[in-house]
Every structure is written in structure tokens, then in C-alpha cells.
Amino acid sequence: MPARDIAIIGYAQTPSQRDAIQSEVQLLVGTITDAVTMAGIERREIGFTCAGSCDYLTGGPFAFVSNLEAAGSWPPISESHVEADGAFALYEAWMRLQEGDIDIALAFGSGKSSPSNPAEVWAQQLDPYYLAPLGADPVSLAAIQARALLDAGRATERDFAEVVARSRAQAASNPNAQLSGAVDVDALLAAPYHTAPLRRHDLPPISDGAAAVIMARGDKARELCSRPAWIRGMDHRIDPHQPGVRDITTARSATTAAKKAGYDGGPLDVAEVCATFSPQEIILREALGLPEGTQINPSGGPLAGNPVMAVGLVRVIEAAARIIGGSADRALAHATAGPLLQQNLVCLMEGE
Amino acid sequence: MSTDSPARKEEMVMEHLVSLTYRERLTPNLNRFVDRILEGELIGHRCPSCSRVYVPPKGYCPLCVVTTSAEDEVKVSDRGILTGFTIITPVAYYGQQATDPFVYASVLLDGASTPVGGQDITGVAHGRIHTGMRVRAVWRPPAERRVEGITNRGWGGLDAVIESFEVTGEPDASPEDYKEHLF
Amino acid sequence: MTELRTSETKLEFPYSRTTGPVIGAFLAGLREGKVLGIKGADGRTLVPPPEYDPETGGYLGVELVEVGPLGTVQAWAWVHDPLPKHPLDHPFAFALIRPDGADSAMLHAVDAGDPAAMRTGLRVRPRFKTEPTGLITDLEAWEAAE
Numbered sequence: 001m002p003a004r005d006i007a008i009i010g011y012a013q014t015p016s017q018r019d020a021i022q023s024e025v026q027l028l029v030g031t032i033t034d035a036v037t038m039a040g041i042e043r044r045e046i047g048f049t050c051a052g053s054c055d056y057l058t059g060g061p062f063a064f065v066s067n068l069e070a071a072g073s074w075p076p077i078s079e080s081h082v083e084a085d086g087a088f089a090l091y092e093a094w095m096r097l098q099e100g101d102i103d104i105a106l107a108f109g110s111g112k113s114s115p116s117n118p119a120e121v122w123a124q125q126l127d128p129y130y131l132a133p134l135g136a137d138p139v140s141l142a143a144i145q146a147r148a149l150l151d152a153g154r155a156t157e158r159d160f161a162e163v164v165a166r167s168r169a170q171a172a173s174n175p176n177a178q179l180s181g182a183v184d185v186d187a188l189l190a191a192p193y194h195t196a197p198l199r200r201h202d203l204p205p206i207s208d209g210a211a212a213v214i215m216a217r218g219d220k221a222r223e224l225c226s227r228p229a230w231i232r233g234m235d236h237r238i239d240p241h242q243p244g245v246r247d248i249t250t251a252r253s254a255t256t257a258a259k260k261a262g263y264d265g266g267p268l269d270v271a272e273v274c275a276t277f278s279p280q281e282i283i284l285r286e287a288l289g290l291p292e293g294t295q296i297n298p299s300g301g302p303l304a305g306n307p308v309m310a311v312g313l314v315r316v317i318e319a320a321a322r323i324i325g326g327s328a329d330r331a332l333a334h335a336t337a338g339p340l341l342q343q344n345l346v347c348l349m350e351g352e
Numbered sequence: 353m354s355t356d357s358p359a360r361k362e363e364m365v366m367e368h369l370v371s372l373t374y375r376e377r378l379t380p381n382l383n384r385f386v387d388r389i390l391e392g393e394l395i396g397h398r399c400p401s402c403s404r405v406y407v408p409p410k411g412y413c414p415l416c417v418v419t420t421s422a423e424d425e426v427k428v429s430d431r432g433i434l435t436g437f438t439i440i441t442p443v444a445y446y447g448q449q450a451t452d453p454f455v456y457a458s459v460l461l462d463g464a465s466t467p468v469g470g471q472d473i474t475g476v477a478h479g480r481i482h483t484g485m486r487v488r489a490v491w492r493p494p495a496e497r498r499v500e501g502i503t504n505r506g507w508g509g510l511d512a513v514i515e516s517f518e519v520t521g522e523p524d525a526s527p528e529d530y531k532e533h534l535f
Numbered sequence: 536m537t538e539l540r541t542s543e544t545k546l547e548f549p550y551s552r553t554t555g556p557v558i559g560a561f562l563a564g565l566r567e568g569k570v571l572g573i574k575g576a577d578g579r580t581l582v583p584p585p586e587y588d589p590e591t592g593g594y595l596g597v598e599l600v601e602v603g604p605l606g607t608v609q610a611w612a613w614v615h616d617p618l619p620k621h622p623l624d625h626p627f628a629f630a631l632i633r634p635d636g637a638d639s640a641m642l643h644a645v646d647a648g649d650p651a652a653m654r655t656g657l658r659v660r661p662r663f664k665t666e667p668t669g670l671i672t673d674l675e676a677w678e679a680a681e
Binding site for chain 2: 537539540541542543544545546547548549550551552553554555559562669670
């Protein structure tokens with residue numbers, strides 16, 4: 001059993017912006033500093049640092065090395081990098097804390113989607129033999145998934161639009177959101193298709209951004225934070241890569257990850273899920289077994305701001321913030337990677 | 353079936369060219385640096401905490417992790433010390449345009465704490481280049497300065513305005529002056 | 536605020552990938568106008584053929600089986616504005632297509648002309664390139680077979 005006394009005690013994120021003026025490292029400098037300040041620690045107290053980013057997105061081989069400058073890497077620090085969302089960096093840092101010899105860890109994630117064409121960059125994560133030569137972009141894949149959901153009678157296009165309307169309405173209270181405000185479902189449905197059956201509003205915005213989280217163990221967490229967000233379990237599971245060999249109307253690995261993270265289907269105050277396209281929220285709600293009454297994506301979720309490589313870690317932050325702030329006692333955060341919810345990470349958190 | 357009709361050579365290897373284009377605005381600090389080099393001036397940011405001077409300015413000090421801004425701007429010399437070098441004999445890999453051996457040197461400009469990398473060294477035979485040599489910038493004529501290749505990525509693109517650094521013939525600098533800046 | 540210069544960078548990574556006895560044989564099949572699959576550990580016929588079982592990770596050998604040529608659309612999306620890297624330069628459907636005799640579906644393009652001509656369950660046939668290049672796009676597209 002993993003240790004159950006590791007908690008989130010500090011966090012920070014940039015607003016999601018269509019075209020940030022700062023470099024990716026500059027976005028991180030302020031964000032990591034803010035997370036360290038919130039945690040009330042000195043940088044040198046951090047025993048392990050893990051970063052998440054994507055060189056194809058940043059636009060340079062080994063671009064992730066520069067990002068480390070924002071963590072303060074002199075004198076030399078113990079660190080690692082994942083070519084994935086910051087939520088997966090959080091997972092590695094959480095695993096490192098399990099070893100028990102350090103008390104504090106930092107995880108961060110960053111990405112600027114504005115300089116490139118995300119549809120082309122994201123095709124690079126696909127199998128290079130059967131999928132990448134087709135230029136299979138994430139929007140087309142998500143639209144196939146949406147069609148499968150419609151064909152199975154599990155959702156309607158109105159359901160998709162309702163997810164969007166709720167996300168944007170909830171984002172109105174999120175200062176970091178890029179898209180927010182009241183939208184009328186009928187007006188959304190009157191819009192033309194982008195990639196049928198998806199309309200533009202079913203897609204996430206193109207965003208730049210960064211996020212950072214500080215975790216601490218046991219008494220250290222209690223000393224530094226009056227109400228830490230205790231991580232009761234975290235798990236990461238993977239489905240087969242090829243979309244044609246699995247049922248894309250569900251996400252089996254999300255179901256497994258939720259169970260292995262210790263989620264029993266009981267009451268949840270908040271769930272922040274990485275539903276990058278509106279139909280995926282419907283899939284995740286079922287796959288994760290979210291009960292009625294759970295507030296889903298109160299921040300607005302990825303449909304309100306999608307800083308790729310930070311967006312999953314932002315889900316963890318939004319869930320943890322509600323526990324630390326006292327408005328939630330039990331929260332679930334979800335992050336994803338790969339085509340069509342292939343990889344899924346679930347983090348279950350509670351107040352004391 | 354594959355055992356009795358093995359794939360032909362054309363199917364045994366597939367070519368896959370990843371080609372991606374990035375367009376973005378220069379960061380304000382780099383844009384300002386470009387304004388200055390077009391006028392033949394080199395600037396950096398001095399860290400308000402440790403006083404190190406970064407050229408080109410990054411907008412932060414990676415050692416202190418504090419942000420820097422136009423208020424921290426300082427001018428540095430176009431003369432300096434050759435702190436490290438290699439001579440590359442190019443192989444014809446994809447995208448390599450050079451055919452003859454060339455110098456790839458780092459120069460610590462007077463007044464800077466970080467060397468500028470990837471510079472050509474002239475006025476001396478390749479075999480006689482050594483660290484510690486004093487060098488000065490050979491600026492391209494103003495009309496020939498092209499800065500379109502300078503991006504937020506990469507290491508500054510100084511070659512857009514400075515053709516090379518030529519040795520001055522002054523006595524070599526003492527290793528004490530540059531031992532912290534060898535890269 | 537000063538107008539900031541815009542920079543453009545093009546990154547290219549040329550890869551030569553060894554295709555091996557399974558993927559290579561599949562690609563060789565396309566050159567001959569055949570679609571090939573492989574038997575998974577559970578007896579399912581998987582197309583395109585993986586080298587390892589997607590469920591168990593077990594080795595599947597190199598014995599391929601021919602499927603199709605006709606197939607059925609399992610799910611699809613209409614691409615109104617094709618990207619330069621898409622297989623067709625005019626509007627088309629990206630679809631999951633299950634070739635007859637296969638138990639899985641493959642992602643590919645359906646050259647249907649108009650979204651009104653597309654539906655889940657549509658019977659399609661493969662159209663092969665006359666000048667193959669050794670890629671999965673040697674199967675140029677699927678087209679309606681009704």
C-alpha cells in the first residue's frame with residue numbers, strides 16, 4: 001500500500017492565454033516561485049523535482065532542460081523529467097516521496113501551444129507506422145469517438161453542447177480561464193460543424209500556460225499547511241494505443257486507475273477531469289463512476305483553458321484548492337495522455 | 353505468409369519526416385536585444401540579487417530564480433575572452449550545410465557573466481586557437497544585418513550581425529579570469 | 536508597447552524506421568493490393584497487425600492472414616478542411632473500418648465525397664495507389680462499395 005500521508009500544500013498556475021508574451025521558462029519562473037511561497041518553504045528544502053513538458057510542443061530538442069532553470073538548479077538538485085503532462089510528473093514525485101527519505105517535492109508542467117499547429121504536433125504522439133503517416137490529428141480522432149458515442153445511443157449532440165455551456169458558465173468564477181461566460185445551448189447547436197459531429201465549441205481553446213505543485217509528507221505537511229489536501233491514492237493505467245482494438249466509448253484504464261487510486265464510488269464533492277473534448281466528459285463520468293451530486297469541473301475544465309502539458313496538473317490544483325480552501329472534503333482529479341483517453345491518471349484527495 | 357514471401361527491402365525500412373513549423377513573437381527582452389544589436393550594441397540583464405550579467409537577457413536569473421527587466425539592462429563590450437572552442441569537421445547529415453571544418457567557440461564578453469556560444473574565430477589558423485585569447489567582434493555592415501533567424505529558441509543568433517570574433521593580439525587572459533565560464 | 540518581431544522556425548527530424556517482419560509484411564501486402572491482419576492471443580483477428588498482443592503484451596509471431604477486401608465503417612468523422620498532412624486533399628471522412636474477417640478496426644480515410652454519403656455501417660472497399668511508397672497510405676483510401 002502506498003503511504004497515505006503525502007499532501008499537496010502549495011500550488012500556482014498561470015492564466016490560460018491564447019498567446020503568452022513570455023517564454024515557457026518565464027511562465028514557469030513566476031509560477032514555481034508562487035507555489036514555493038504559498039507552501040511557505042525555501043527552495044533548498046525541496047528534496048525532489050519533477051517536470052512535465054513536450055519538446056515537440058516547445059519546438060526544440062532537449063527544450064525541457066531550459067525549463068529546469070525555473071526550478072533553481074544550482075547548487076545541483078535531484079530532478080527528473082517526463083515527456084508528459086505535469087500530472088504525470090506529480091505521480092513520479094509522489095512515488096519518490098514514498099521512499100520516505102525526503103519531506104518535500106515539487107512537480108510542474110508547462111507548454112505553449114500558440115507557436116505551432118497543435119493538430120500537427122499532436123499527430124507526433126501516435127504510432128509512427130499505422131497512424132502518424134495518416135496525419136491523424138486529435139480533433140478528427142475525438143470526432144470519431146464522439147460519433148461512436150452518438151451511434152451507441154449514449155449521448156446526443158445536445159449533451160455535448162450542455163457540457164460546453166456548463167463548463168463556460170462555471171469558468172466565469174475562474175480568473176485563469178480563457179473561455180467563460182453564459183452561452184445558450186440552442187445557439188451552440190446552431191453553429192456549423194468543425195469536424196462533424198464536433199463543433200468548434202466542443203474543442204478546447206489553444207492555450208499557453210504553466211502550473212506547479214508542492215507536496216509534503218506527514219508532520220511536515222501539517223506544519224506548513226493548516227488544511228493539506230491529503231493524497232489518498234494515485235494511479236496511472238494505460239489502454240492499447242490503436243483506437244481500433246478497444247471500445248472508444250469508454251476508458252477502461254480510467255476505471256482501473258480510479259479503483260487502484262482507492263476510489264470506491266462513494267460521495268465526492270468535486271471531480272476535475274481532463275475532458276479535452278466535450279464528449280469525453282460524458283465518457284469519463286461513466287468510466288470513473290462519478291456519483292450524482294459531484295460537482296464536475298467547477299473551474300470550467302479543459303474546455304475553458306487547455307495549457308497542454310499543464311492542463312492535467314491544473315486539474316489536480318483545482319481539486320486540491322477546494323480541499324485546502326475548505327469547500328470540499330473529498331475530491332478526485334484526472335489527467336490523460338495519448339489518443340482518445342488512452343492513458344489515464346487518477347488522484348484521490350481528502351481533507352483531514 | 354510473411355515467412356514464405358518476406359517483405360521486400362522497400363517495405364523493411366520506411367521513411368518518416370517529421371516537419372513542424374513554429375511562429376511566435378520574440379519575448380520583449382529578446383526583441384530589445386535585437387533592436388540593440390542592429391545598432392551595433394550588446395546588452396544583457398544584470399541580476400539584482402547576484403549581479404551576474406546574462407547575454408542575451410533571459411528575463412530571469414536561473415541561479416537566483418528572480419525575474420529581470422529593462423531596469424536591469426546593462427551594456428556589455430563587443431570584446432572578450434575565448435573561453436572554449438571546438439573545430440567541427442562536418443559530416444553530411446540532414447540539414448548540415450557546412451562542408452569545410454569550422455570553429456564553434458564561446459566568447460565571454462567583457463562585462464558579461466555568461467559566454468555567447470557558437471561563434472566563429474578569425475585572424476588565426478585553426479591549429480593555433482586556444483582558450484584565453486582576447487577577441488573582438490567583427491560586425492557586419494548595418495545593411496547586411498539580418499535578424500529574422502533570431503528566435504526565442506536557440507542561443508541568440510549573433511551571427512546575424514557579427515560575422516566572427518577576430519583575435520586582437522593582446523596578451524592572453526589569465527585562466528583566473530574565465531575559469532568559471534568555460535562552456 | 537513596442538511591436539514585437541515574429542520569428543519562424545522549422546524543425547525537421549528525418550527518421551528511417553525498420554518495419555520488421557509484421558509491419559513490413561503488412562506494408563508489402565498493401566503493395567500487392569491485400570489487407571493483412573494477425574491472430575491475437577484471444578483468437579481475434581487484428582488489423583493492422585500488431586507485433587504484440589494489445590491486451591496481454593504476448594508475442595504474436597509473424598503469420599499474417601488476409602482479410603477483406605470489403606469492410607464496414609464502425610465510426611467516422613467528417614473532415615471539412617483537410618490538413619496538409621492528411622491522406623486526401625479534399626473533404627473526406629476519417630473512419631474506423633473493420634475489414635471483413637477482422638475483429639478490430641483500422642483508422643483510415645473514406646473518400647466519400649459528401650458527408651451525406653457517410654454512415655456507420657457503410658460497406659467500403661479499399662483503393663490502392665498505383666505508385667506505392669511503402670507506407671500505410673499505399674492504401675490510398677476506402678470508398679463506398681454499395
